[in-house]
Amino acid sequence: xxxxxxxxVLYEVRDRVARLTINRPDKLNALDRRxxxxxxxxxxxxxxxxxxxxxxxxxxxxxxxxxxxxxxELNEQDPVTGAAYARRGQAVLDRLERCGKPSIALIxxxxxxxxxxxxxxxxxxxxxxxxxxxxxxxxxxxxxGYGGTQRLARxxxxxxxxxxxxxxDPIDAREAHRIGLVNRVVPPAESEGAAAALAARLLxxxxxxxxxAMQAIHxxxxxxxxxxxxxxxxxxxxxxxxxxMREGTRAFLEKRKPSFxxx
Numbered sequence: 001x002x003x004x005x006x007x008x009v010l011y012e013v014r015d016r017v018a019r020l021t022i023n024r025p026d027k028l029n030a031l032d033r034r035x036x037x038x039x040x041x042x043x044x045x046x047x048x049x050x051x052x053x054x055x056x057x058x059x060x061x062x063x064x065x066x067x068x069x070x071x072x073e074l075n076e077q078d079p080v081t082g083a084a085y086a087r088r089g090q091a092v093l094d095r096l097e098r099c100g101k102p103s104i105a106l107i108x109x110x111x112x113x114x115x116x117x118x119x120x121x122x123x124x125x126x127x128x129x130x131x132x133x134x135x136x137x138x139x140x141x142x143x144x145g146y147g148g149t150q151r152l153a154r155x156x157x158x159x160x161x162x163x164x165x166x167x168x169d170p171i172d173a174r175e176a177h178r179i180g181l182v183n184r185v186v187p188p189a190e191s192e193g194a195a196a197a198l199a200a201r202l203l204x205x206x207x208x209x210x211x212x213a214m215q216a217i218h219x220x221x222x223x224x225x226x227x228x229x230x231x232x233x234x235x236x237x238x239x240x241x242x243x244x245m246r247e248g249t250r251a252f253l254e255k256r257k258p259s260f261x262x263x
Contacts, residue, residue: 009038010060011045016053017199018046021060028067029059031114033088035070039118040092047099050262053207054199055099057122058106059115062188065107065131066115074140086145089114093121093147098218100211102202106195107131108188112170117146120155123214125182126198127173128191133181134170154221156181206244207262212236 010021020042022029031039039057046052059065077085096103096118105111105119107127116133119125127133135148143149144165153161156179164171176182186194202210212235220228239245244260251258 008035009042011042013046013049013052015200016051016203017196018042018049018052018055020046020055020057022058022066023060025059025061025063027070028064028110029061029115030067030070031089031118032070032073033085036089036092040095043092043096043099047101053101053203053262055101055103055122056106056195056199057096057103057118058195059108062108064110064115065105066112066118067110068113068115068136069146071140074142082145089117089146093117097121097123098215100214101207102199102210102214104195104198106191107133107173107182108191112136113144113148114146117144117148117151120151120181121147124198126184126186126191126195127176127182128188129173129185130188131173131176131182131185132170133173133176134168135165136168136170138166138168152181206239206242206248206258206260208242208244209239209248212239 008023010023012019020039022031022035022039024030024035043055046055073085102124103122105122105125107119107125108131109128111119111131111133113136116135119133135144135152137144137148149161149165152164156164160179173182173185177185184194184198216228216232216235220231223231243263247260248258
């Protein structure tokens with residue numbers, strides 16, 4: 001099933017995987033306001049569809065995942081509109097990160113600026129060996145505004161985040177994997193298959209457990225260890241109330257594959 005109601009983001013569901021393709025290849029898939037709104041709508045659609053278990057986000061063509069924000073729009077910002085511009089983008093990426101379903105960024109080509117920020121808001125990242133990533137905003141005399149200063153430091157550590165953001169220098173896929181920015185690096189010809197295989201693996205797990213595990217990690221990062229452990233115990237208890245938990249443990253004892261219902 002496919003839908004191109006807003007052709008800036010193509011939306012397709014197959015085998016419980018929603019594929020969102022940023023579709024501005026002539027602009028290297030740059031993120032303007034309309035594209036961010038289309039991403040937001042597509043994520044909400046996948047979130048609310050019980051037939052979707054995993055999202056894959058990618059960019060049209062082989063040159064770029066997303067090469068950054070639309071520079072023409074950036075050039076028009078003043079202090080008031082600029083802050084609002086950043087907050088709107090942050091809200092879209094926050095809703096992606098916390099939609100309750102795992103998301104995979106499939107990175108081919110450039111993922112710069114807002115493109116890397118979009119990828120970092122996904123749960124996991126698969127990169128082709130030819131991918132390049134970076135936060136080059138300082139070259140335009142601005143700072144990352146869609147969460148780059150926050151998510152990058154949480155993923156790769158303060159020192160590496162400072163280096164990447166202050167220099168603006170890009171890194172290749174191997175270096176991104178070494179520092180923990182991406183989860184897997186594969187040859188370009190294998191990238192689609194690798195993302196699909198990872199999505200299929202996630203679909204084998206209990207959907208409620210996935211949602212609770214992501215919540216525990218996202219929210220626990222902002223808590224003390226004691227607070228995080230308390231939340232973890234509460235979510236563990238909630239998971240024990242699900243029919244999926246009974247099915248998962250029963251299937252293990254019976255040495256068969258479980259059949260999860262997401263409840």
